[in-house]
Amino acid sequence: MQAVNVQNLHKTFRGQVKALQGVSFSIEDGEIFGLLGPNGAGKTTAVRVLATLTIPDSGRAEVAGVDVVAQPALARTKFGLVAQASGVDKELTGRENLLLQAELHGITGARARERADYLLELVSLTDASNRLARQYSGGMRRRLDIAVGLVHEPKIIFLDEPTTGLDPESRAALWDDMAQLREAAGVAILLTTHYLEEADRLSDRVAIVDHGKVVAEGTPDELKQQIEGDTVTIELPEGERAEPQVRLPAVREVRRDGRFIHVTVPNGAEAVPPLLRDLDAQGARVRSVSVARPTLDDVYLFHTGHTIASAEEAARGGQTY
Amino acid sequence: MDAVYLLGRLLKHSWREPIWLAIEIIQPMVWIVLYGQLFEKVTLIPGFGAASYIQFLTPGVIVMTALFGSAWAGMTFIEDYREGVMDRLLSAPIRRQSIVLAKALHAAAAVAVQTVILMFVGALLGARYVGGIPGILFIFLAMVLVSGAFSAASNGLALLTRTEDTLIAVVSFVTLPLTFLSASLMSSTLMPAWMQEAARFNPINWAVEASRAGLNGTITGASWLAIGYLAIFLVVGDLFAGYALRRFQARS
Numbered sequence: 001m002q003a004v005n006v007q008n009l010h011k012t013f014r015g016q017v018k019a020l021q022g023v024s025f026s027i028e029d030g031e032i033f034g035l036l037g038p039n040g041a042g043k044t045t046a047v048r049v050l051a052t053l054t055i056p057d058s059g060r061a062e063v064a065g066v067d068v069v070a071q072p073a074l075a076r077t078k079f080g081l082v083a084q085a086s087g088v089d090k091e092l093t094g095r096e097n098l099l100l101q102a103e104l105h106g107i108t109g110a111r112a113r114e115r116a117d118y119l120l121e122l123v124s125l126t127d128a129s130n131r132l133a134r135q136y137s138g139g140m141r142r143r144l145d146i147a148v149g150l151v152h153e154p155k156i157i158f159l160d161e162p163t164t165g166l167d168p169e170s171r172a173a174l175w176d177d178m179a180q181l182r183e184a185a186g187v188a189i190l191l192t193t194h195y196l197e198e199a200d201r202l203s204d205r206v207a208i209v210d211h212g213k214v215v216a217e218g219t220p221d222e223l224k225q226q227i228e229g230d231t232v233t234i235e236l237p238e239g240e241r242a243e244p245q246v247r248l249p250a251v252r253e254v255r256r257d258g259r260f261i262h263v264t265v266p267n268g269a270e271a272v273p274p275l276l277r278d279l280d281a282q283g284a285r286v287r288s289v290s291v292a293r294p295t296l297d298d299v300y301l302f303h304t305g306h307t308i309a310s311a312e313e314a315a316r317g318g319q320t321y
Numbered sequence: 322m323d324a325v326y327l328l329g330r331l332l333k334h335s336w337r338e339p340i341w342l343a344i345e346i347i348q349p350m351v352w353i354v355l356y357g358q359l360f361e362k363v364t365l366i367p368g369f370g371a372a373s374y375i376q377f378l379t380p381g382v383i384v385m386t387a388l389f390g391s392a393w394a395g396m397t398f399i400e401d402y403r404e405g406v407m408d409r410l411l412s413a414p415i416r417r418q419s420i421v422l423a424k425a426l427h428a429a430a431a432v433a434v435q436t437v438i439l440m441f442v443g444a445l446l447g448a449r450y451v452g453g454i455p456g457i458l459f460i461f462l463a464m465v466l467v468s469g470a471f472s473a474a475s476n477g478l479a480l481l482t483r484t485e486d487t488l489i490a491v492v493s494f495v496t497l498p499l500t501f502l503s504a505s506l507m508s509s510t511l512m513p514a515w516m517q518e519a520a521r522f523n524p525i526n527w528a529v530e531a532s533r534a535g536l537n538g539t540i541t542g543a544s545w546l547a548i549g550y551l552a553i554f555l556v557v558g559d560l561f562a563g564y565a566l567r568r569f570q571a572r573s
Contacts, residue, residue, distance in 0.1 A: 014572075051412045055571065076414040085405030091334045103326040104413040132337075148409070 003188035009059035021212035034203030038311035080149030105152035139170030230268030244284035327423030379443030381505030394472035395479030428472035452538035459535035473558035477565035
């Protein structure tokens with residue numbers, strides 16, 4: 001069964017902001033799925049619909065086969081939510097937060113304590129478990145949030161911008177945690193992020209969201225291959241006078257930049273040997289050759305016509321939808 | 322059951338704010354001593370209708386304390402909303418009403434503790450519980466109803482406005498006039514006619530009349546009528562809070 005299935009979701013806030021304009025995607029069991037897009041693209045709204053916090057205008061959303069609009073009470077037992085705005089009660093200790101969440105899910109007594117101990121260990125908060133969450137650092141609070149979301153052993157956990165506001169070190173630590181999490185807990189993860197690197201590193205599959213629509217979906221590698229844009233960079237030795245020609249059938253673009261020649265080809269690894277043979281035949285000396293795969297940045301630019309940074313710029317001042 | 326777990330959370334909060342807790346306990350004592358001394362002589366005004374001002378004042382301060390305690394209940398809702406705790410609760414498999422109910426129970430618990438303290442202090446200062454145990458239970462009944470109703474209204478308002486500023490403004494605006502438009506500090510026989518008329522529609526006055534009857538052992542049909550009005554007010558307040566919670570969810 002699929003962990004999440006979303007079909008053609010629409011949501012307009014107060015007749016003005018069109019947050020979702022036909023979003024569709026699905027997440028398999030045990031998969032890490034990245035919903036990638038700038039702030040204001042509709043990622044948070046999609047998560048809120050799945051978490052039964054927002055009712056969509058139209059479309060269908062299912063968590064573990066349960067329709068979240070028709071059966072919200074049942075759906076709430078299937079997912080764990082780690083919202084952008086945390087949700088940790090700062091006046092309770094880490095352990096108390098976990099026990100409260102367990103109670104709200106009908107888990108009490110020894111079972112709840114066992115579960116709390118296990119999760120505190122999983123997110124490395126055992127030593128801090130009896131301190132008030134108010135005293136936690138941003139990274140610790142985030143890890144507690146994740147543990148809270150896992151208390152009832154959900155099939156899927158929604159992580160809405162989990163690393164926003166964290167320093168680079170905590171972010172890297174959280175990435176490691178997430179990879180471990182899937183191994184240990186076996187849950188599917190819906191991760192929303194506007195960090196391309198984060199989506200690339202963690203996700204099995206990625207959907208790129210722009211203006212309330214999914215504009216591309218696939219594994220990070222598939223998406224990069226689709227835009228067929230490996231770049232082979234040839235460095236000529238200093239003082240090289242010759243201007244060798246690039247003569248390959250599949251070349252899409254050649255740019256010269258001093259001693260460097262950037263060649264865009266569908267597949268960089270396949271293009272290098274014939275390219276070098278041809279340069280050699282022209283008598284050109286080559287100092288180095290490097291191949292760069294496209295990044296998700298390129299993919300994003302290709303599908304939306306703008307970079308995430310520029311989209312964020314445009315949306316700045318607005319809130320996250 | 323969920324409401325009990327959520328109540329546990331709120332009680333832990335209160336317990337961890339020792340200064341808040343101390344003020345909650347000391348403040349009503351200060352009121353009863355200050356007002357008691359300040360207005361002691363008003364009983365000399367012809368037509369006041371009571372021989373001892375402390376006897377008159379004790380139920381008044383009990384109701385005032387209940388009002389002030391419960392009218393601010395919504396503040397924690399706004400904090401929960403901003404901290405993301407509200408989303409965590411709304412996405413948990415619990416009844417929506419248990420969230421509101423837990424807040425109301427918390428306010429009622431605080432008011433119950435304060436009422437007990439005030440009854441002791443009042444007695445120390447000379448108030449006599451002529452109505453005995455039934456009278457005291459009658460006072461508690463009135464306090465549960467009035468604090469439940471006001472905390473529900475406060476919670477509803479918090480859910481609709483979602484801003485502390487609005488709630489602070491409304492609560493500050495409402496609480497003192499409601500107190501002065503009742504017989505909590507001053508006998509209604511000495512009020513101007515329009516005030517007497519207004520007091521008849523004031524839930525605070527219903528609660529004051531009922532608890533004064535409980536204290537003096539003069540519970541009549543009119544006292545039970547006041548309790549009835551308070552019960553209706555509580556139902557209306559809860560309906561309002563329920564409506565506000567649905568609106569809150571529909572808008573988010």
